[in-house]
Amino acid sequence: MTAIITVRIQEADFDAAREIAALTKGRTDIGAVVSFSGICRGNDDGASIAALTLEHYPGMAEAEIMRHAHEAMARWPLNGLTIIHRVGRITPGENIVLVVTASSHRQAAFHAAEFLMDYLKTSAPFWKREESGAGTSWVEARAHDDAAAARWTKS
Amino acid sequence: MKLKYFAWVRERVGLSEETVEPPAGVHTIGDLIAWLSGRGESYAHAFERPKVIRAAIDHVHVRPDAAITGAREIAFFPPMTGG
Numbered sequence: 001m002t003a004i005i006t007v008r009i010q011e012a013d014f015d016a017a018r019e020i021a022a023l024t025k026g027r028t029d030i031g032a033v034v035s036f037s038g039i040c041r042g043n044d045d046g047a048s049i050a051a052l053t054l055e056h057y058p059g060m061a062e063a064e065i066m067r068h069a070h071e072a073m074a075r076w077p078l079n080g081l082t083i084i085h086r087v088g089r090i091t092p093g094e095n096i097v098l099v100v101t102a103s104s105h106r107q108a109a110f111h112a113a114e115f116l117m118d119y120l121k122t123s124a125p126f127w128k129r130e131e132s133g134a135g136t137s138w139v140e141a142r143a144h145d146d147a148a149a150a151r152w153t154k155s
Numbered sequence: 156m157k158l159k160y161f162a163w164v165r166e167r168v169g170l171s172e173e174t175v176e177p178p179a180g181v182h183t184i185g186d187l188i189a190w191l192s193g194r195g196e197s198y199a200h201a202f203e204r205p206k207v208i209r210a211a212i213d214h215v216h217v218r219p220d221a222a223i224t225g226a227r228e229i230a231f232f233p234p235m236t237g238g
Binding site (some may be wrong): 124 | 159161162163211212215216225232233234235236237238
């Protein structure tokens with residue numbers, strides 16, 4: 001069966017279990033599914049967070065995620081993948097992002113999910129603004145996220 | 156060409172998008188940043204640390220030395236913090 005790529009950017013919440021079921025429904029070639037959910041924390045380095053607001057670049061965000069989805073498909077034998085990224089205001093405990101990868105065997109599914117998350121963090125055009133008791137501020141990019149993405153470019 | 160600004164670049168410039176006609180001599184993203192920086196205090200503030208600013212031409216990430224010839228839409232934004 002052909003591999004199915006689903007990419008969605010939406011304000012609404014998602015249900016990880018439903019997305020996994022949709023990806024695997026009616027298929028007998030999938031032997032492994034890995035799912036990663038990114039969830040809004042209530043604190044960052046000890047500072048309390050009331051909410052995050054996610055801004056994105058419509059058009060480029062979808063294109064950039066799709067580029068990396070196709071790269072993942074080319075690098076690993078995947079049977080399908082689903083990527084959902086929420087935008088707008090998100091409060092602690094709520095979902096932010098979902099990556100689901102499906103393959104015949106677990107290794108490809110694990111690797112592809114990690115690869116996609118590393119690139120979502122560093123090259124998909126999304127920006128987080130944090131609300132706390134002290135006001136609002138843009139979240140700073142982290143060097144360790146760049147390092148995590150860079151390791152995939154080494155052969 | 157259309158310019159778009161996101162996150163704190165958008166806030167500092169005070170616009171989310173605009174259409175500009177850069178003068179002759181503005182060939183690259185770096186040139187464009189330098190030209191924009193001279194358009195007023197808000198632009199100077201937004202682009203005061205040009206090394207931090209990321210750019211995209213027609214939805215594709217580019218480096219400061221990228222040529223802007225033929226670009227329809229150029230976006231400027233801070234390092235990304237999604238995921």
